[in-house]
Amino acid sequence: MGGRYRRGMLHLAAALDLADHPGTGPRTELVRLAEHGRLDFVTLDDPVGRPGPEALDLVSAMAAATRRIGLVPRGTDLSGRLDRVARGRAGRWIEVPDAGVGEAGRAAGVPEAGESPFPAGGLGDHPVDADGVRDEGAGPDPSYRLAPLHLVDASTRGARALAARYADVALVRAATPAGAAAVREELRVRAAKSGRAPGALRVLVSLRVDLGGGECAAEPGHGGGGPRPTAQGPLYRGGPVDLADLLAAWHTEGAADGFHLVPVEPRRDLERLVNGTVALLQHRGLFRTFYPGGTLREHLGLARPAQHTPGPKKTPHTKRWNGMAIDAFDAWKQWREKREESVTAPYGPLALTGTHWIEDQPEGRLPDIPGIWLADGEGIVLTAAEGDGLQVDRRPFAGEIRLTADTGPEAAARVSLGEKRLVVLVREGSWGVRVYDPGAEARRAFRGIAATEYDPGWSVPGRFTPYEAQRVLRLGNADGRARGFALAGELAFTLAGRERTLAVARQGEGPLWAVFADATSGDTSFRFRFLYPEAPDAEGRTTVDFNRAQLPPCAFADHFLCPFPPPGNTLDTAVEAGERALS
Structure with a gap:
């Protein structure tokens, strides 16, 4: 079969029937649980049973409470306005009527090939839009046209014709991998005949799952035996481990690009899916452990359609949503995304498995390092034999070599052992070696950073006053040793109606660095945090934005040194902003 393929990663989505979970809170909790599992997207059955502002408000609340997961509501078209709130994470479920493909396409509002995916009038032409976004300048803002993803349930042949021509994601139903692969191949052939690249369509098998019985309750034909056909579609009944085996086997067979899983009991089954099935697939390297991008198209590896922006280029202006400047909010979200990407990088802080001081190893033998x-x-001075497996500058090494401290990124360390990087460091004359392992358990188990949503009230003006000369204090470090910490000056600001100061470090003319604690430390947040205000201007002015308070490296691995807060850097107020702890 020409459509057979093998991919390193599969795609996973979940259907959430919201009818039995009234109110914003319970529904949002389920969506956040799905995001915790790094699912590509969730489909949401008709949230209120009718289109209009109430439906938009409900789904917009879910978008505001999440950061990365895609949202595809069914039953009403919210995609254009929702995508502006969700910033590229919205999708549109195209319902296929009994009419022909052309009529269905027009009824769905999907453009013909070569047409702009956006309405001619643009988005946001009114001073106040239905989703509460208010323009503070004239005219629409083209940057908000984010091309919502199109999804089609391709269970019937008529729907397959529409999906092949228009859809980004097609859902198919099949009880066997061979059946799913045959439908996938049909869709790809149809897409090619329509002038589309077959790779521009993601095909997901829609599978109902009942994980209520546990591993020992799989019925004949379920569990390891595969799903059973039912009137509502193929049904798997068994445990999360067998389900992981089934999805992995179908994926290896090339049955589909991924799976759209429909929990029979949303809360129970979604919890077992995320904490059991997804965790196993992540452990096997078949599913992501972090979101590589910020939009639904990026999650699915799909390109954004070419965009046509009619009319002259508009002057940039600020939009507001719920009274908050979107540009500041977006900048914070981008910072959060970059933080998570750096933390989960192959040689990021989660990959550190050891820091070994040479003075503690008088014979020069480091634990588990040849x-x-x-x-x-x-x-x-490193001495290695040919059979040790060490590499220097990415070449097999045997002999003797003198190594100085690595100054570049950890991934570029000179010495390696397989995928591990052995980073040479020196602190106050003591030499050591850090071991970074992309396969570290902490990196596999990572589920995210718990952080408070952006609040402009936690971003305040500050003024930096340098000391006449650096002040070096001996501070305790997270590894139990005391080391010198050079302070450059004081940062003054007003918080909770009171003047505050923090002693800060600074390297050259760059950003400031504050190590601080507050009334939440050790309770609802890590025992201390770092803050990096931007470099002050010539008059010492800068911004103290606690929304960007971040966990120190030792929150991710015990082998970092991390200085404790200097005297006077413990605030007596609760800073309920920024990163708090690991999820």
Whole structure:
């Protein structure tokens, strides 16, 4: 079969029937649970049973409470306005009527090939839009046209014709991998005949799952035996481990690009799906452990359609949503995304598995690291045999070499052992080696950083006053040792109606660095946090934005040094902003 393929990663989505979960809170909780599992998107059955502002408000609340997961509501078209709130995470479920493909396409509002995916009048032409976004300048803002994703349930042949021509995602139903692969191949052939690249269509098998019985309750034909055909579509009944095996096997067979899983009991089954099935697939390297991008199209590896912006280029202006400047909010979200990407990088802080000080190993033998490592005052002398498997500068190494401290990114460390990077460091004359392992358990188990949503009230003006000379204090570090910490000056600001100061460090003319604690430390947040205000201007002015308070590296791995807050840097107020702890 020409459509057979093998991919490293599969795509996963879940259907949430919201009818039995009234109110915003319970529904949002389910969506956040799905995001916790790094699912590509969730489909939402008709949220209120009718279109209009109430439906938009409900789904917009889910968008505001999440950061990365895609949202595809069914039953009413909210995609254009929702995508502006969700910033590229919205999708549109195209219902296929009994009419022909052309009529269905026009009824769905999907453009013909070559047409702009946006309405001619643009979005946001009114001073106040239905979703509460208010323009503070004239005319529409073209940057908000984010091309919502189109999804079609391709269970029937008529729907397949529409999906092949218009859809970004097609849902298919099949009880066997061979059946799913056949439908996928049909869709790809139809897409090619319509002038589309077959790879521009993602095909997901829609599968109802009942995980209520546990691993020992799989019925004949379920569990390891596969799903059973029912009137509502193929049904799997069994446990999360067998389901992970089934999805992995179908994926290896090339049955589909992924799966759209429909929990029989949303809360129970979604919890077992995320904490059981998804965790196993992540452990096997078949599903992501973090979101690589910020939009639904990026999650699915789909390109954004070419965009046509009619009329002259508009002057940039600020929009507001619920009274908050969107540009500041977006900048914070982008910062959060970059933070998570850096934390989960192959050689990020979660990958650190050990820091070994040479002085603690008089014979030069480091735990689980081959070779002899000895400090000579100016560096580390490494002696390795041919069978040790060490590499220096990405080439097999045997012999003796003097190593100085690595100054570049961890991934570029000179010495490696397989995928591990052995980073040479020096602190106050003590030489050591850090081991970064992309396969570290902490990196596999990572589920995110718990952070408070952006609040402009936590961003306040500050003024930096440098000391006449650096002040070096001996501060305790997270590894139990005391080391010198050079302070450059004081940062003054007003918070909760009172003047405050923090002693800060600074390297050259760059940003400031504050190590601080507050009334939440050790309770609802990590025991201390870092803050990096921007470099002050010539008059010492800067912004103190606690929305960007971040966890120190030692929150991710015990092997970092992390200085504790200097005296006077413990605020007596609760800073309920920024990163708080690991999820």
